[in-house]
Amino acid sequence: MLKQFLIRRYQATQSVVEKFKFKDLNSTTSIKNLIDNIDSESLEKKKYTINGWIDKKAKKVKKDLYQTSIRDGNGNLLTMIGSKDQLHGLNLEDCLQITGYLKLRKSTSAAKDDPNDYEVALQDVKILNKVESRIPSSLINLNSIEDIPADFSFLKLRKPKYTHIIQSRSKLKNLVRNYLENDLQFVEVETPLLFKSTPEGAKEFLVQYDDNVENKSNLYYALPQSPQQFKQMLMGSGVSKYYQFAKCFRNETLRKDRQPEFTQLDMEIAFGTGNEVMQIAGNIVTKAWNSYASDVEDAQKLYTLDNQGRPKLVEKEEDILRMDYTESMKKYGSDKPDLRIPLKIINMKEFGGKGGLNNPVFDSFEIIQLPQLIKTSKELNELKKFLLDDLHYNDGSRKPVVYGILSERDLELWHEAFASVGIFESPKLIAKSLNLKVGDVIIGCDRESDSFIFENPTPLGKARTLLYESNISFLNEYLNKNHPKLDKDIVSWMVNFPLMNPVVDETTKKINGYPNYKPKCIESCHHPFTMCQLDHLPLLLKSLESDDLNYRQSLFIKSQHYDLVLNGNEIGGGSTRIHDYKLQSQIFDKFLKIDAKNQEELFGHLLQVFQSGCPPHSGFAIGWDRFLSVLFKTPSIKEVIAFPKSNTGVDELFKSPSLIEKN
């Protein structure tokens, strides 16, 4: 039985695939190609062959006439009409090859380029592989990959939405590569994945050097979090312009929508400034975005904001708004603001309001005012329940105060609600200046001094975006009407970051909710290889030379780091690097407290490069999965990855990681 069955199966397959001469493969298998190239003379006369899957259960349309559709590898569908023998026994997702004549459907008058206008009158149906397990019904109208059982998650790519995503991912990578290699003479260099453990950084994946788990040797490689050190080495190696789509690894308890392995478009140029790198990175994002937008119906081109805060089309990097870090922290309470959101944060200083009650550094007081948002205490409670839900603050961030004015009395006493975070010269005058009324909601909090904002996002920065993420219908209606989110995709640069930041004491992380900074401790805001702005170099050198670290002064040094922000996501970042041995070594020593011995052990290779005629250099990296997820408008980066892992790093399809017994 098995024997006869299998021989028939493989003979069918063989006879089928033998028909495909290589040169015919493209045109024969793609429904789009077939329809694009059909002429009226071939209609109903020429026989065509298509490979694919049954997309729906056949239904009877006439006596012994059944109808269903076939879906090809590009996600295109074509209706087919055949006899009961040909179609009735077929199940969803059976793999087959059909042969037949193409004709126009009755509802259509003239031939068009749309597969929906055609149907195939079947001559022959060959089953290449029949489904022998129960295909889950969730797959039929698939909305999110979360709906598919893990065992069947591989089937998502048969659905047109995901076929399109995976094909677009490939196309856009190729577009970027050709731009970098052909237009700009970049060289792709592959860097090792069996890297060295650097215990200072974030948590890494360790790889056993020995092949035997029982062998208790302590030698390990580590998987790289990025090719940062390799690419700086390459600059010293004389590679002028390097790029690579690099695999990177982060062994973290996964934060929202992260993957333990991810893809980064990585680049670095020798003898180059930050400006040049920003131009290249900005052009890549713009080209990729606009190429996709022009291919896809309903997709919009890329926008930025102009000086007046109005949307402006981005056609090249120079169009992209450059935003100052401190300005962004003040206006949006975040270094990656979602600029589609029009809500403003108001500093109350000019109204006679300030902070500093619980912590002298937190000397500002600011609010978001939402006039005429609520009518009832039920609405207020619903709003507060959402905005103050512990879930949003499990990263240890602070909550703001949310106050709703439901009565004249509430209006008079509004300042009492903020008594723990603000000091007000004249609450009445403020109420008048702000034109506070019954129905208004005020969200308020204190924050650090204007020139020294490290809490990121600030409580109000967080509230600003949270407001747009609820399921509260009256809130959403209100925002849509009064503060509608821009229906454009907004990109911007973030520049003038601090070089160093204070170190938060993780053990006593918060005191009264405020970040508790370790005295006299600073760390690199991005990474220790970042160069400061040239006019801050004297300040940096002064800090490095003093025996006693000038903590406050060091925090004012600005870096040559730059982030690319898209709809509130940091999709890329880069910097001009230090290329001088002495400066790098001093930063390791004085700021990061890595002594000479450890410097040699951890970064000896890099310091050697800096001593061997390494040119000045600048680089950039784009989080490719994240960028595509924003571009394709998927709810999660999982949807742009062929075989994603769960939020805890588990591959539920392959059942990995797996137990390995140590005897």
Place this chain on the structure above:
Amino acid sequence: MLKQFLIRRYQATQSVVEKFKFKDLNSTTSIKNLIDNIDSESLEKKKYTINGWIDKKAKKVKKDLYQTSIRDGNGNLLTMIGSKDQLHGLNLEDCLQITGYLKLRKSTSAAKDDPNDYEVALQDVKILNKVESRIPSSLINLNSIEDIPADFSFLKLRKPKYTHIIQSRSKLKNLVRNYLENDLQFVEVETPLLFKSTPEGAKEFLVQYDDNVENKSNLYYALPQSPQQFKQMLMGSGVSKYYQFAKCFRNETLRKDRQPEFTQLDMEIAFGTGNEVMQIAGNIVTKAWNSYASDVEDAQKLYTLDNQGRPKLVEKEEDILRMDYTESMKKYGSDKPDLRIPLKIINMKEFGGKGGLNNPVFDSFEIIQLPQLIKTSKELNELKKFLLDDLHYNDGSRKPVVYGILSERDLELWHEAFASVGIFESPKLIAKSLNLKVGDVIIGCDRESDSFIFENPTPLGKARTLLYESNISFLNEYLNKNHPKLDKDIVSWMVNFPLMNPVVDETTKKINGYPNYKPKCIESCHHPFTMCQLDHLPLLLKSLESDDLNYRQSLFIKSQHYDLVLNGNEIGGGSTRIHDYKLQSQIFDKFLKIDAKNQEELFGHLLQVFQSGCPPHSGFAIGWDRFLSVLFKTPSIKEVIAFPKSNTGVDELFKSPSLIEKN
């Protein structure tokens, strides 16, 4: 001091790099571009700026006139002439930016496209980074990367030879990608590197799921040896044509010239035959090879052999010789023969010679005859010492018998030397038929029956290539004169491999040097997903259905596997896969003794795909590093990799793997 020094350094750098507007970057930094675009009007009139490194110590050519050269990031050199102040203090590999006027060198009459014809009269020299460590002298005339101390190995890429290699690697990858994506509509899909451990395969690198070495949890990922399972899953996922330059990992005691991580051009097509895949893979290799050959002086195009064994230019895949596995084992004693070597192996059957003395399966006797090779016993001993050196056989392979005829008596008694491996009807008649003479050398050994050759290479197959690898001058002169290696690069296909092979008992690996096959044990010749040839399917099914495995019969089944062989290197391999659940499951069960439970645990995901309408599919992989090493004619694959590891898997530049203490 430091402060002033660093401020000056970075100000110089900044003023230097600020000059480079992005649009000028390409033309300004490349010597080649500059020379290609120079016109006589600009000569000695226009000022140019070049970034690069000092390539040699300046020498005095006149009073206060020094000469040296600058090397740019593409490895091109330009002579520069300047004052003592400008040039005298500079050291090898100092990184600088020069400005000056371009003029023709005195020795040159008219402007050409060669940088050697020009020199720069210096106006300004800016030192961007001075060398502060001792650059090893081995770097000056670099021949092999083995000459450079590990600490300085990154400097190899500044040398023109390696600059060219790394740039060509990038260009060829892009050429292949554009061919696959634009001409053939392949889709690049990235597959995970945090894969699942499959203990059945070769040794793998294990990755700890937990971030803490102290945590003794037994959960591990493994790094993939290839994306084999992923790409077969993708076929089931509906991706019609997949490709990827994939990172692969092998945790082996490294064999000659292997790397623990390497790059593979991986591909798979649904609804496709082996023929189609071979056409694509063959075209890729041909296109890449010939594109490189036409760019590089002295490089030759790709050749194959025609039916008469003569070199034939390869212009497309169809030109490439297809060689039968059994034929190749008989003629060359190897499934990856170096076809540049003209030496033939002669089966002595027709001369009345046979094997089978020690092992009835080894019933053939064959020789390589080298007429008039030696004159003295010293020469014979030198030859034997080399050919029979234990070093060549530390993989456990057998040695042949080497016999030199130095006298009439040796001529008479030749057969006695082979008495342990051969039986001869009439030694005299053989001597006459072969025209044996004093001065001849015969290398002889027995081997398995013609239709059943699994020892690979055979002792004579090994001797055939070894002869061309010695430093023995009389041998090399003899071979050059009488059996010269073709000076072409020869590619061929190897087809009709067996599906299964006998399992060598590793514990008693050899009995009298012969491979000791475990009774009734077979294993997949390549991997268990390989499909048999269709006319052998009845035989395969018969073997699977019998309760008692028909060992001998199973070994006759031929597979749809194909290797691409280039100058004796297997540079790629592929096959048509099994796509039927029942057949795959039976092969796991009956041949590989993996029971149902383990099948589910190890390959459950793949069996699920096969039950969900997986199309027939075929695929291929090209070892990219190996291919480039053959193309670029480097002594080792290390030379085509930016940051190679040692033969024991150690990264001597980064000092990895490193010790991690378990407390």
